[in-house]
Amino acid sequence: MAEQFSYNEKGHLLFGGLDTIDLAKKYGTPLFVYDVEKIRENARAFVETFQKHGIKAQVAYASKAFSSIAMVQVAKQENLSLDVVSQGGELYTALQAGFPVDKIHFHGNNKSLEELRMAIESKIGCIVIDNFHEMVLLESLLAEYDATMDVLIRVTPGIEAHTHDYILTGNEDSKFGFDLTNGQADKAIQQLLAKERIHLKGLHCHIGSQIFETDGFMMAVERLFEKLAEWSKSYQFTAEVLNLGGGFGIRYTSEDEPLPLEKYVESLIEKVSSQTNKYNMVFPEIWIEPGRSIVGDACITLYSIGSIKEIPNVRKYVAVDGGMTDNLRPALYQAKYEAVVANKAQQPSDEEVSIAGKCCESGDMLIWDIMLPEVEANDILAVFSTGAYGYSMANHYNRFTKPAVVFVEKGKDQLVVKRESYQDLVTNDLSYEEE
Numbered sequence: 001m002a003e004q005f006s007y008n009e010k011g012h013l014l015f016g017g018l019d020t021i022d023l024a025k026k027y028g029t030p031l032f033v034y035d036v037e038k039i040r041e042n043a044r045a046f047v048e049t050f051q052k053h054g055i056k057a058q059v060a061y062a063s064k065a066f067s068s069i070a071m072v073q074v075a076k077q078e079n080l081s082l083d084v085v086s087q088g089g090e091l092y093t094a095l096q097a098g099f100p101v102d103k104i105h106f107h108g109n110n111k112s113l114e115e116l117r118m119a120i121e122s123k124i125g126c127i128v129i130d131n132f133h134e135m136v137l138l139e140s141l142l143a144e145y146d147a148t149m150d151v152l153i154r155v156t157p158g159i160e161a162h163t164h165d166y167i168l169t170g171n172e173d174s175k176f177g178f179d180l181t182n183g184q185a186d187k188a189i190q191q192l193l194a195k196e197r198i199h200l201k202g203l204h205c206h207i208g209s210q211i212f213e214t215d216g217f218m219m220a221v222e223r224l225f226e227k228l229a230e231w232s233k234s235y236q237f238t239a240e241v242l243n244l245g246g247g248f249g250i251r252y253t254s255e256d257e258p259l260p261l262e263k264y265v266e267s268l269i270e271k272v273s274s275q276t277n278k279y280n281m282v283f284p285e286i287w288i289e290p291g292r293s294i295v296g297d298a299c300i301t302l303y304s305i306g307s308i309k310e311i312p313n314v315r316k317y318v319a320v321d322g323g324m325t326d327n328l329r330p331a332l333y334q335a336k337y338e339a340v341v342a343n344k345a346q347q348p349s350d351e352e353v354s355i356a357g358k359c360c361e362s363g364d365m366l367i368w369d370i371m372l373p374e375v376e377a378n379d380i381l382a383v384f385s386t387g388a389y390g391y392s393m394a395n396h397y398n399r400f401t402k403p404a405v406v407f408v409e410k411g412k413d414q415l416v417v418k419r420e421s422y423q424d425l426v427t428n429d430l431s432y433e434e435e
């Protein structure tokens with residue numbers, strides 16, 4: 001993150017101990033650079049806190065934040081589990097990376113028959129059931145394969161949290177999961193418990209993302225336990241697992257004040273503990289699904305600066321060689337980022353500029369009103385905390401090629417995703433012959 005960046009004697013920004021200008025020269029720009037030690041540190045903060053408190057847990061990396069074979073391998077090395085979402089591509093990537101199948105959890109609000117087939121054939125650990133349609137598909141496939149499957153049921157507890165805000169909604173308006181209050185979840189539990197080939201291990205909920213406070217999580221846990229107490233009486237159902245999702249916030253700019261990752265885990269443990277005491281229940285295994293908080297602040301994007309347009313008394317636009325094609329978040333969510341000029345990292349930032357992408361779209365702005373040293377063409381801009389939902393949301397608008405991804409660790413850099421070529425862009429294009 002910008003506050004803590006360091007630079008070498010040439011005034012070049014260092015990342016993961018390496019000279020970012022050397023990396024930009026070696027691999028070209030735009031370039032995603034991940035500090036693997038930071039990824040490991042984030043993952044361990046979750047895993048070790050559960051261990052320290054002697055709690056049986058699974059920390060499932062939400063691979064939607066950034067999925068690639070190398071990233072899945074790092075998750076495996078850190079003994080994480082893996083959350084994959086349909087479309088089957090995330091599952092396919094996990095299988096290609098040799099991730100232990102029993103630690104893969106399969107999500108999605110519209111899993112297709114083919115995707116469920118893929119999950120059964122690869123013998124993944126758990127499916128998170130989202131809707132009644134999926135229950136029917138899964139049951140018929142399990143009969144076809146003469147197989148069984150562990151599942152969690154995704155419920156919507158009526159709490160939506162983002163950053164410092166959370167809202168309570170009586171009847172959750174969400175495309176995901178079964179509503180806890182309107183009877184849908186009760187009906188789903190009843191049906192699942194009656195299915196021979198389906199083993200209902202517990203509940204799943206995910207209340208939002210980039211959350212800085214624990215209140216929303218606490219309320220969600222309370223709501224889950226209220227229901228569990230009811231279901232224990234009415235259906236003799238006991239949850240072996242409570243999956244409380246992801247959403248733990250990270251620092252993008254100085255406006256963000258996330259809690260230490262350990263704190264989220266400790267609060268969850270405390271709350272689950274108090275609720276199990278309250279209802280005299282067995283302490284369940286706790287699963288969580290952090291995505292952003294594992295990879296978000298472990299990455300920077302390097303861009304080359306090109307055109308600079310000054311509109312007197314209005315603003316100075318500084319354009320880079322990427323934009324909404326490698327980082328959709330500013331356009332999609334008005335997300336904010338910090339950046340430095342990597343080859344002028346020791347120079348004072350005394351000029352306000354706005355960073356524009358190069359797509360044919362006025363909304364393609366990466367950063368509004370940022371203080372930088374005076375920039376010129378061919379400077380390298382480093383944008384911080386781009387590791388989550390950056391590359392994974394990259395797209396081909398304007399026929400952009402997707403950037404390369406490099407991992408750095410222990411003073412070494414390694415290319416882990418190649419830069420796409422123009423040839424890659426037309427690989428699936430076929431010509432049209434006029435009759």
Ligand SMILES: Cc1ncc(COP(=O)(O)O)c(C=O)c1O
Pocket residue numbers: 062065083107206208209210245246247248289290291292293388
């Ligand atoms: C079900 C589920 N789990 C986990 C996550 C990961 O969230 P985050 O990256 O904010 O930790 C998401 C994000 O959308 C999600 O939908």
